[in-house]
Amino acid sequence: MAELAGSRSSWPVRANGLLLVLQAAGLGGIGAYEVYRVDWQQVEADLSLLPETLDLPETVVLPETVEGAEHAVVTVLVFAPPTVLALLAALGFLFLLRAGWLLAMIVQGLSLLACLLLYSAWTPMFIYPVMLYCIVMALYLNSSDVRAAFHVGQRTGLPQVATRGP
Amino acid sequence: MGPETDEALLRRFEPVARFTKGDRFFPMDAERYVRACSLWVRRPGEEAVCLVPHGKLTPGLLAEPRRDDFGTVHYLMFTDPKEAKGLVRPRARRKALREALQGPGPTEEVFKAGRGRLARVGYVSRVMDTLFTLTFLARGRVPGSTAAAGRVAYTRILADHEHYRYHGRVVRQSGWVVLQYWFFYAFNDWRSGFFGANDHEADWEKVFVYLSESPSGEYTPEWTAYSSHNYAGDVLRRRWDDPELEKVGEHPVVHVCAGSHSNQYAPGEYLTELELSFLASLARMLGAARTFWRERLRQYGDDEAEREDGTPAIFRIPFVDYARGDGLTIGPGQDKEWTPPVLLDNPIPDWALHYRGLWGLYTRDPFEGEDAPAGPMYNRDGSVARPWYDPVGWAGLDKVPPPIETLRTVKEQKAAIEARRAMLEAKIEEKSCELKGLGVETLAARGHPHLRALHEDHRRRIGELSEEVNRLRASVAADRVLSNFLEGYAQRLREGDREPARAHISYAQQPASETKLRASRLAEVWAAASVGIMLIVFLWLALDERGEYLVFALSGSIALFLFVEAGFRGRLIRLVTSATLGLAVVAALVLVYEFFWQIVVVAVLVLGLYVLWDNLRELRR
Numbered sequence: 047m048a049e050l051a052g053s054r055s056s057w058p059v060r061a062n063g064l065l066l067v068l069q070a071a072g073l074g075g076i077g078a079y080e081v082y083r084v085d086w087q088q089v090e091a092d093l094s095l096l097p098e099t100l101d102l103p104e105t106v107v108l109p110e111t112v113e114g115a116e117h118a119v120v121t122v123l124v125f126a127p128p129t130v131l132a133l134l135a136a137l138g139f140l141f142l143l144r145a146g147w148l149l150a151m152i153v154q155g156l157s158l159l160a161c162l163l164l165y166s167a168w169t170p171m172f173i174y175p176v177m178l179y180c181i182v183m184a185l186y187l188n189s190s191d192v193r194a195a196f197h198v199g200q201r202t203g204l205p206q207v208a209t210r211g212p
Numbered sequence: 213m214g215p216e217t218d219e220a221l222l223r224r225f226e227p228v229a230r231f232t233k234g235d236r237f238f239p240m241d242a243e244r245y246v247r248a249c250s251l252w253v254r255r256p257g258e259e260a261v262c263l264v265p266h267g268k269l270t271p272g273l274l275a276e277p278r279r280d281d282f283g284t285v286h287y288l289m290f291t292d293p294k295e296a297k298g299l300v301r302p303r304a305r306r307k308a309l310r311e312a313l314q315g316p317g318p319t320e321e322v323f324k325a326g327r328g329r330l331a332r333v334g335y336v337s338r339v340m341d342t343l344f345t346l347t348f349l350a351r352g353r354v355p356g357s358t359a360a361a362g363r364v365a366y367t368r369i370l371a372d373h374e375h376y377r378y379h380g381r382v383v384r385q386s387g388w389v390v391l392q393y394w395f396f397y398a399f400n401d402w403r404s405g406f407f408g409a410n411d412h413e414a415d416w417e418k419v420f421v422y423l424s425e426s427p428s429g430e431y432t433p434e435w436t437a438y439s440s441h442n443y444a445g446d447v448l449r450r451r452w453d454d455p456e457l458e459k460v461g462e463h464p465v466v467h468v469c470a471g472s473h474s475n476q477y478a479p480g481e482y483l484t485e486l487e488l489s490f491l492a493s494l495a496r497m498l499g500a501a502r503t504f505w506r507e508r509l510r511q512y513g514d515d516e517a518e519r520e521d522g523t524p525a526i527f528r529i530p531f532v533d534y535a536r537g538d539g540l541t542i543g544p545g546q547d548k549e550w551t552p553p554v555l556l557d558n559p560i561p562d563w564a565l566h567y568r569g570l571w572g573l574y575t576r577d578p579f580e581g582e583d584a585p586a587g588p589m590y591n592r593d594g595s596v597a598r599p600w601y602d603p604v605g606w607a608g609l610d611k612v613p614p615p616i617e618t619l620r621t622v623k624e625q626k627a628a629i630e631a632r633r634a635m636l637e638a639k640i641e642e643k644s645c646e647l648k649g650l651g652v653e654t655l656a657a658r659g660h661p662h663l664r665a666l667h668e669d670h671r672r673r674i675g676e677l678s679e680e681v682n683r684l685r686a687s688v689a690a691d692r693v694l695s696n697f698l699e700g701y702a703q704r705l706r707e708g709d710r711e712p713a714r715a716h717i718s719y720a721q722q723p724a725s726e727t728k729l730r731a732s733r734l735a736e737v738w739a740a741a742s743v744g745i746m747l748i749v750f751l752w753l754a755l756d757e758r759g760e761y762l763v764f765a766l767s768g769s770i771a772l773f774l775f776v777e778a779g780f781r782g783r784l785i786r787l788v789t790s791a792t793l794g795l796a797v798v799a800a801l802v803l804v805y806e807f808f809w810q811i812v813v814v815a816v817l818v819l820g821l822y823v824l825w826d827n828l829r830e831l832r833r
Contacts, residue, residue, distance in 0.1 A: 148785055155792035158799050165802060174806065177799040184796040185509070188789060 058195045063139035065183060066150055070132035072179070073125045073157065076172050080118040089115045117168060124160035128153045147187065147196040154184040219555060222380040222391055225421045225433060226550055228463045228543030229395070230479065232470035232536045234323020236363050236405065237415075239395040239542070241377045241554060242587075243271045244369055245414070245571075246563060249288040254574060256283040266292060275562030286569030287584060290398060290413045296361035305357075308364045323470060323534070325407060358573070359411055362399035369398070376542045376549070379588065381556040383603055387614040389423040389431060390603045394556065394588045395473070399572075402471030402531075409472075409486050409531045410581035413572025416588050417473045419466055420603055424614040434615065436464045437607035438475035441484060444598070446608035446716045450477055454713040456720075463544055469533035479537035480723020486529045535723070556588060563587070568594040608716070619705045626698040633691045640684045647677045735780040746773050 092109040132153045138146025157180045161173040186192060231238065251264040251274065263286075264273055278286060298304055379394040397415040402408030422435040436457060437448040450457045456477045458465035467476045476482060542548045556564055564587055572584025586592050589600045599606045613621045654670040657663040714720070746769075753765045778787035804811060 148788060151785075151788050151792050155788060155795055158792065158795035162795065162798060162802070174803060177803060181796045181800055181803075184792050188793060190506075 058192045059139050059142070062146075062150060062187070062192070063136045065186075066132045066136040066139065066153065069153065069157070069179065069183065070129050070136065072176070073129040073132065076176070077122040077125045077129070080121045084115045084118045085111060086115070117170070120167070121164070121170070124163060125157075128156040128160065131156065144196060147193075151184070151187055154180045154187065158184075218382040218558065219380065219553065221382060221389075221423075221431065222393070222553060222555075223550075225391055225423075225462055225464070226378070226380075226543065226553075227393055227419050227421075228460045228465045228541060228546055229468050230465060230537035230541045231468050231539040232323065232534045233539040234405075235468070235470045235539050236401065237366055237397045237399050237473075238376055238540065239378050240366070240369065240398060241375055241551075242379060242396045242571075243554070243561075243563070244373070244375075245290065245396065245398055246271050246274050246288070248365055248369060249290050251569075252287050252289055252574070253278075253280065254285045254287070254576075255281060260574075271561065271563040275566040277566060285574050286567075287574040288414065288569070288571050289573055291358050291361035291365055291573070295364070296357045305360045305364075308360075323406065325532075325534075358413070359399060359401040359404040362401070362413060366398040375551040377551040378553050379556050380553040383557075385602070385604045386610060387424070387617050388434075388604050388609065389425055391421040391423065392556070392599075392603060393419040393421070393553075395419070397473050400472060402469075406471035406534055407532065409484075409529070412575075412582055412584045414570075414584045415473050416571070416585050417468075417475060418588075418599060419464070419475060420599075420607060421464065422604070422607070422609060424616055426616060432615075433462065433464075435607070435609060437609075438466055438477065439599070440474045440476065440721070441472070444606055444608075447719060447721075449607045449609060449716065451713040456714075460543065460545070465543075467535040467537045469535045470539075472533055474533055474535075476533070476535040476721070476723075478723055479535060482533040482535060482721050482723055484531050484533045484721075486531060532724075560589075564589055612716075619702060622698055622702045622705065626695055626702070629691050629695050629698070633688055633695070636684050636688050636691070640681055640688065643677060643681045643684065647674065647681060650674050650677065738776070738780055742773065742777065746770075749773075 088111045092112050095109075131149055135146050135149035135153055138149055157176060161177045161180070164170055164173050229239065246269055248266070249269050250262055250266045251269050252260050252262050254260040263278075266289075269288075274288075280286075295308075298308075379396060381392040381394070383390040383392060395417045397417070398413070400410065400412045400415040403411040418439045420437045421433055422437070423431040424434050425431055433452045435452060436450050440448060454477075458477070465477075467479045468474075469476060469482070472484075474484070540547050542550060544550070554561070567587060568590050570584040570586055570592065574584065575582045577583050583592065586594070586597075589596060591597050602610070604610050650670050650673055654667060654674065657667040657670065749769050750766065753762065753769060774787060775784075778784050
């Protein structure tokens with residue numbers, strides 16, 4: 047993995063690392079809260095009342111507790127990868143690895159994808175602040191200053207093209 | 213200057229032409245070509261009529277004046293359509309070539325394409341390429357076996373008299389002595405032979421060498437310009453001391469592209485892009501959006517995705533021009549020597565001066581790519597071509613004085629600017645006096661109600677005059693700065709300082725790097741097959757999957773194709789960035805949809821708070 051050159055003192059590196067830790071904490075917190083608020087004993091009891099088949103007909107209405115548990119599991123599943131990757135990206139910044147930028151961008155993409163998926167499913171309220179945060183982060187990561195600090199997309203050895211003369 | 217001297221000058225700097233292995237057509241005598249052709253005419257709304265059949269045409273007959281209706285096209289036909297029909301099968305082609313090859317003929321070396329052009333460009337360009345290929349079904353084009361027939365006919369000419377000839381002309385313009393080397397090829401087989409954009413009978417290409425002449429009559433080469441497709445201007449030009457310009461003694465080296473006969477300075481494989489004019493407005497809109505994204509939003513933009521004029525590259529179809537220089541070399545001391553040239557001046561040969569028609573088959577292609585070109589003097593529409601009447605301007609050299617004149621031009625320009633400045637200063641003095649007079653009159657009129665009209669008229673005139681004096685003073689200030697710079701430039705010239713050799717080049721074509729050419733065979737196969745496979749998969753999904761899963765299946769398959777593509781092309785970062793920004797745009801639209809009024813309220817609130825904070829801050833100061 048390529049190391050960042052000369053960016054030890056660059057403040058976008060530190061800011062991004064901090065923002066990613068914050069994002070990981072937020073996403074992890076949302077997942078944890080969703081799991082915490084489910085009464086798993088009640089879910090177990092409600093599930094035992096349902097017919098023992100995985101292929102339930104569409105007419106069967108799931109109890110609210112079971113539906114809540116389902117939501118919590120889906121939320122954890124869709125937010126777990128970006129949370130882990132956000133921590134890895136933050137570590138990448140800490141150790142000044144160039145792959146950190148790519149990981150950070152992937153985190154924003156996965157988080158936005160997760161939010162849009164949840165939006166199309168049952169539209170929990172927490173997705174909106176996450177979406178806003180990810181939009182701002184994606185634009186910040188793609189800004190010329192940050193990309194220059196991380197040397198992302200900077201090609202070297204291009205043909206010498208001089209400015210227009212007489 | 214007499215013709216002998218012209219010829220000596222041409223021969224002194226004649227180029228060395230390096231061809232690509234497998235190229236089949238070389239510079240030849242245009243008159244011999246004419247003798248092998250038939251002459252045709254196509255009048256508007258009528259079938260083509262043969263005016264002079266094969267074997268009967270002479271340069272003299274070609275030059276005969278022909279009056280005809282507007283829209284009439286005269287053209288030559290090099291290949292015999294009946295013979296071409298008989299050469300569809302490879303065995304028939306080989307037999308015809310063996311029969312034509314009675315003596316030394318064109319090179320029999322075989323061309324190997326190497327890594328295909330499709331592996332070097334993205335999906336959109338590859339889809340556009342497929343569409344472009346399909347347009348040949350509707351457009352006029354040179355029939356498939358015509359290139360083979362052209363090769364047989366050319367081989368016969370060479371077998372009869374082997375020659376490698378250019379047509380030369382010496383022109384004096386704007387202080388430059390321009391040596392024009394016109395290369396005539398019997399056939400452009402770029403499409404059929406080298407996976408290029410077009411085929412056509414006849415091809416006129418050119419190499420110009422620009423000399424400066426000292427007062428004692430000595431010539432010094434200063435610049436060269438090589439023709440390359442439809443390019444014109446600075447991009448064609450290289451200074452004699454430019455390291456990119458290879459030379460053998462005093463002979464500039466030209467690397468001729470296989471089939472297209474476009475000329476390059478350095479050997480290699482060049483990506484040439486064909487612009488689709490009907491998509492130009494869409495490309496401009498995308499270019500404007502990209503500029504907004506980069507400059508206003510300060511976002512990163514990918515330089516590879518656009519070209520020198522800022523338009524996106526995706527609307528251009530890429531073709532590879534092979535200028536490897538590993539085939540036959542023609543020139544002084546090379547594999548083959550130039551046959552003494554044909555001079556195109558003093559006088560201009562009749563066939564060049566009087567024949568304004570096409571030099572090969574007229575296919576009625578609306579894009580003109582498959583139509584033969586006109587002669588060296590003319591464009592396809594019969595108007596005089598710029599390289600002929602303005603060879604200095606064609607290469608963008610009209611703004612550059614010859615070195616011997618540069619210092620004098622700088623001094624003259626400085627003198628002109630100073631004279632203009634003196635004139636402007638006199639004018640300022642005059643206007644200032646007028647302005648002061650008006651000012652005094654205005655002050656005197658104040659306090660006298662009956663002079664109100666005069667007062668207001670004076671104020672208006674003062675405003676206008678003041679603006680004019682301001683403009684004049686700005687011009688004088690700019691002239692003063694310019695004059696100082698010209699003085700500095702003159703000083704540098706006196707010290708022997710020159711501009712960098714490549715300062716005039718804004719965008720230079722570069723051959724593909726070794727790294728790009730080393731891509732794996734798998735990447736090439738993927739590039740060739742992926743567009744077709746993707747369409748088949750889409751069709752299969754559309755037929756097989758129904759309902760809510762179709763969208764997911766299509767999205768998943770597109771994502772998979774894009775991911776594999778990005779992996780092969782080493783553009784994962786670009787893909788991730790584009791996908792994330794695309795998702796960010798969708799998410800932003802969702803937020804706007806869900807919280808439109810809240811966003812408006814927050815925006816107004818933030819604006820109000822900012823104004824409050826800004827004003828209070830001012831009060832505290």
